[in-house]
Amino acid sequence: MKRIKMLVLxxxxxxGCSEGKKFDLVKEQKALQGKxxxxxxxxxxxxxxxxxxxxxxxxxxxxxxxxLPGIDTRKYQLASNGVFTKPVDDGGSAIFVSGYYPINxxxxxxVYFTEPIDTAFKALVKKYPEIVQVYYNDANSMNRIFPFFxxxxxxxxxxxxxxxxxxxxxxxxxxxxxxxxxxxxxxxDPAGRGWMVSAIAPVYFKGKLAGxxxxxxxxxxxxxxxxxxxxxxxxxxxxxxxxxxxxxEMAINILSFPPLFEHKYIETIKQDTYQKETFNLALSxxxxxxxxxxxxxTKQKELIEVEINNEKITIIASFIxxxxxxxxxxxx
Numbered sequence: 357m358k359r360i361k362m363l364v365l366x367x368x369x370x371x372g373c374s375e376g377k378k379f380d381l382v383k384e385q386k387a388l389q390g391k392x393x394x395x396x397x398x399x400x401x402x403x404x405x406x407x408x409x410x411x412x413x414x415x416x417x418x419x420x421x422x423x424l425p426g427i428d429t430r431k432y433q434l435a436s437n438g439v440f441t442k443p444v445d446d447g448g449s450a451i452f453v454s455g456y457y458p459i460n461x462x463x464x465x466x467v468y469f470t471e472p473i474d475t476a477f478k479a480l481v482k483k484y485p486e487i488v489q490v491y492y493n494d495a496n497s498m499n500r501i502f503p504f505f506x507x508x509x510x511x512x513x514x515x516x517x518x519x520x521x522x523x524x525x526x527x528x529x530x531x532x533x534x535x536x537x538x539x540x541x542x543x544x545d546p547a548g549r550g551w552m553v554s555a556i557a558p559v560y561f562k563g564k565l566a567g568x569x570x571x572x573x574x575x576x577x578x579x580x581x582x583x584x585x586x587x588x589x590x591x592x593x594x595x596x597x598x599x600x601x602x603x604x605e606m607a608i609n610i611l612s613f614p615p616l617f618e619h620k621y622i623e624t625i626k627q628d629t630y631q632k633e634t635f636n637l638a639l640s641x642x643x644x645x646x647x648x649x650x651x652x653x654t655k656q657k658e659l660i661e662v663e664i665n666n667e668k669i670t671i672i673a674s675f676i677x678x679x680x681x682x683x684x685x686x687x688x
Contacts, residue, residue, distance in 0.1 A: 384687060385658070385672050392674035392683045395582055398486060399538065399678045402571055403555045405480055407536035409569040410557035413473055413492060417561040420469035427468045434459060437513040440467065445504040448474035449491075452507035454515040456497040463496045470500055473569075477502035486573045486581060488549055492559075493517045494567035501547060510548050520546070526558040526568040534558050540595055540679040542575050551575040553601075553679070575602050590686035595679075598638030598649040607686050610664065611637070611645050652682055 416423060432442050438455035440463070451467055453459060470492060477490040481502060491501035497517040499507070517523055524530060525539055536557035545552045549572065556570045579602045583591050590607035594600055600613065608614075613635060637649035644664050651657040652673050660671040670687040 381659075381670070381672070381687070384685065385674075388672055388683060388685050389674045391582065392676050395681075395683065396676050396678045398484075399555075399573075399676075402484060402487065402573065403536050403538060403678065405484075406555040406557045406569055406571045409473070409476060409480075409490070409492075409571075410536065410559050412476060413470065413559045413567065413569060414561060416469055416472060417559070417566060420465070423469045423472060424465070427471050429464075429468055432464070432467060435508060437508070439508060439511075439513050440464060440498075441507060448504070449477060449500045449502040450504045450507045452499040452501070452511050454497040454499075454511065454513060454517065456514045456516050463498065466494055466496065466498060467500070470494075473500070474502060480571065486577050487571055488552070488574050488577060489547065489572045490570070491547075491572075492567055492569045493523050495565065498567075505547070511546065515546075522554050522556055522570050523568050526556045527565055531558060534560065538679050540681060541597070541599065542595075542601055545572065545574075547572075549574050553578075578602055590688075592684045592686070593676075594637055594649075594652075594682050594684065596653060596681070598636045598653055600635040600637070601681060607684075610667070610669065610686060611648075612640070612642055612665070652684070 431444060431446060432440065432451060434440050435443075438459070440451070440453035440455070440459045442449075442451040448471065453463060453467060457463065473492060480490050481487050489501055489503060491499060493499050495518060497515060499511070499517060501507075521539055521543060525537070528534075531537060536555060539554045539556065542551045542553055544550065552572050552574045554570045554572050556568050558565055559567045559569065578593070583593070583602055583604060590604050590610060592600060592603035592607045592611075600608070637645055638653065640646050640649070642664065644662050648660055648662060648671060651660045652671075656675075658673050660673070662669060662671065667688070672685050672687065674683045675681075676683055
């Protein structure tokens with residue numbers, strides 16, 4: 357009889373421990389989903405802001421003759437390398453017209469009548485801690501960008517701005533719906549901010565794509581704001597192809613990836629530059645890591661238990677639809 361009581365008591369203890377673990381897991385899943393929802397909401401708001409920017413710029417095109425008389429055009433100059441620019445910081449945007457097309461009065465006019473959008477640029481950078489810069493690129497390779505910096509030192513003359521992803525992904529071929537969207541795969545910013553993602557929207561005037569405004573959020577800002585706030589667990593974000601967007605160092609280590617790195621600007625950026633395949637879960641040399649990617653990306657699993665390097669881990673995942681990303685947490 358005593359033996360039966362002991363067995364019953366032992367079963368209750370084991371059951372209690374199991375329930376406790378289950379309760380903690382549920383708590384972790386709920387917290388992760390809450391963070392994913394928060395990221396989604398923040399980035400949805402930014403996408404809506406770039407859509408509003410596009411609408412404001414369309415109005416400037418429509419009312420350019422009314423706007424032009426109020427612009428001080430003397431602050432803009434043609435540099436010795438053929439770039440049309442604004443050499444002195446007056447509190448507004450920096451200007452870089454690359455000279456890919458010879459600078460003429462029509463191209464200069466677009467620089468002048470788009471100046472009032474600087475007010476909206478400054479307000480956005482002040483309003484959102486995630487945003488590092490806001491810009492407008494046009495079909496003639498003009499870049500109006502805030503905050504101000506030395507564009508002549510950073511950019512190369514005769515840069516073909518519409519050949520970059522933050523422009524052509526908004527065109528009719530890539531975006532026939534003409535809507536605001538996110539470039540969710542991190543790329544190297546030609547303006548010197550490192551790895552980033554961008555919200556962009558098309559500006560159509562008289563039936564043609566006149567330009568593309570954009571809002572940039574660096575991966576560094578995302579890491580500090582959403583990843584490093586939880587030091588207890590190992591957190592990671594991957595895109596829908598399995599590329600690691602950002603991660604805590606411990607999460608990188610346990611999945612056997614090399615350390616992530618900041619881009620070093622040894623030379624100017626002349627083309628789209630993306631993260632190497634070295635940082636893709638789906639292409640990992642470890643079959644278990646590839647299986648994790650398959651479970652999350654293909655089978656939409658939110659809970660995975662796996663053994664990696666003789667260590668049992670639990671991975672929970674939450675989807676971020678706005679960016680087509682997955683927020684992961686590794687529990688030991």
